[in-house]
Amino acid sequence: MTGTGACAVTVVEVVEETADARSLVLAAPDEARDRFGYRPGQFLTLRIPGDGGSGTARCYSLSSAPGVDEHLKVTVKRVAGGAGSNWICDNVRPGDTLEVLPPAGLFTPDRLDGRLLLFAGGSGITPVMSIIKALLARPEGSAVLCYANRDESSVIFAAELRGLVERHPGRLQVIHWLESVQGLPTVGALASLAAPHADADAAFVCGPEPFMNAVAEALRTAGTARDKVVVERFHSLTGDPFAEPEPVPAVSGDAAARVTVTLDGERHSLAWPSETPLLDLLLANGIRAPFSCREGACSACACQVVAGEVKMLRNDVLEEEDLAEGWVLGCQSVPVTDDVEVTYD
Ligand code: FES
Numbered sequence: 001m002t003g004t005g006a007c008a009v010t011v012v013e014v015v016e017e018t019a020d021a022r023s024l025v026l027a028a029p030d031e032a033r034d035r036f037g038y039r040p041g042q043f044l045t046l047r048i049p050g051d052g053g054s055g056t057a058r059c060y061s062l063s064s065a066p067g068v069d070e071h072l073k074v075t076v077k078r079v080a081g082g083a084g085s086n087w088i089c090d091n092v093r094p095g096d097t098l099e100v101l102p103p104a105g106l107f108t109p110d111r112l113d114g115r116l117l118l119f120a121g122g123s124g125i126t127p128v129m130s131i132i133k134a135l136l137a138r139p140e141g142s143a144v145l146c147y148a149n150r151d152e153s154s155v156i157f158a159a160e161l162r163g164l165v166e167r168h169p170g171r172l173q174v175i176h177w178l179e180s181v182q183g184l185p186t187v188g189a190l191a192s193l194a195a196p197h198a199d200a201d202a203a204f205v206c207g208p209e210p211f212m213n214a215v216a217e218a219l220r221t222a223g224t225a226r227d228k229v230v231v232e233r234f235h236s237l238t239g240d241p242f243a244e245p246e247p248v249p250a251v252s253g254d255a256a257a258r259v260t261v262t263l264d265g266e267r268h269s270l271a272w273p274s275e276t277p278l279l280d281l282l283l284a285n286g287i288r289a290p291f292s293c294r295e296g297a298c299s300a301c302a303c304q305v306v307a308g309e310v311k312m313l314r315n316d317v318l319e320e321e322d323l324a325e326g327w328v329l330g331c332q333s334v335p336v337t338d339d340v341e342v343t344y345d
Pocket of ligand 1: 290291292293294295296297298299300301302317329330331332
């Protein structure tokens with residue numbers, strides 16, 4: 001494992017889900033198992049090798065569920081011209097090793113014993129599948145899934161979903177929407193699907209951007225409270241999240257703020273130079289805070305400010321409701337006040 005927490009995982013199996021989607025079943029090494037615990041709906045960041053040792057990184061949602069599946073599993077659908085998805089679908093074989101960052105992300109339910117309304121478009125089913133399996137593994141909780149696809153042959157996990165519906169009568173309802181039959185789902189049609197379930201405990205939405213925007217509007221129309229809606233947005237990564245952290249500049253006691261960070265039940269107190277993002281500070285001090293993109297685009301590094309104030313250099317992913325609850329991005333936060341307290345737990 002490197003200073004960034006990246007580690008090599010072994011590809012145990014490659015599953016052909018549809019003509020253009022593959023699942024990679026991945027085993028983390030024993031010594032890194034504790035770093036690869038995860039919550040349903042989270043994602044992994046994979047290093048995609050390039051020519052001459054260069055590489056890029058891509059985030060892929062986990063379709064496996066903790067406590068249900070023995071190994072981690074990500075499901076990847078080819079994107080036209082997509083370097084990462086096509087490389088994976090064309091090249092990855094059982095026995096290969098891949099460099100990955102530990103699971104991260106906020107697309108995960110607070111509780112799994114309530115009623116969930118789930119919207120998935122295409123490969124957006126991946127984190128939703130993880131949530132469904134985790135929910136059904138508990139004695140209580142139910143979910144309604146509205147699942148949009150181009151046509152029948154592009155429905156990922158069709159048989160698995162059928163099996164789950166049969167094995168858990170009354171707990172999972174799946175409503176398929178096929179563009180080949182019904183056309184593109186409109187806001188009005190989506191609102192009609194959402195309306196009977198508008199008072200669900202939470203709504204999760206994952207899919208192509210136009211689909212997610214249409215669902216968000218449909219949920220507003222149906223009357224689902226905004227703070228119950230969780231949307232998964234991935235942006236392309238331009239930086240290298242696998243790069244070792246820069247050394248933190250030396251500062252005199254007066255020139256730095258002080259930050260107390262709670263992470264995995266431990267408290268750390270550190271001098272925090274005013275120009276240094278919190279994530280860089282933690283990594284440079286050997287504290288393995290979660291992250292993926294390191295450029296304000298994924299929310300893997302989200303933490304809550306409980307005292308003091310920080311400012312974010314960039315934020316492409318947290319919404320106003322998140323900010324109002326004190327969420328900030330560790331990779332983009334620098335101190336404003338002399339004393340700051342932050343929690344990742
Ligand atoms: S690591 Fe992606 S937003 Fe900070």
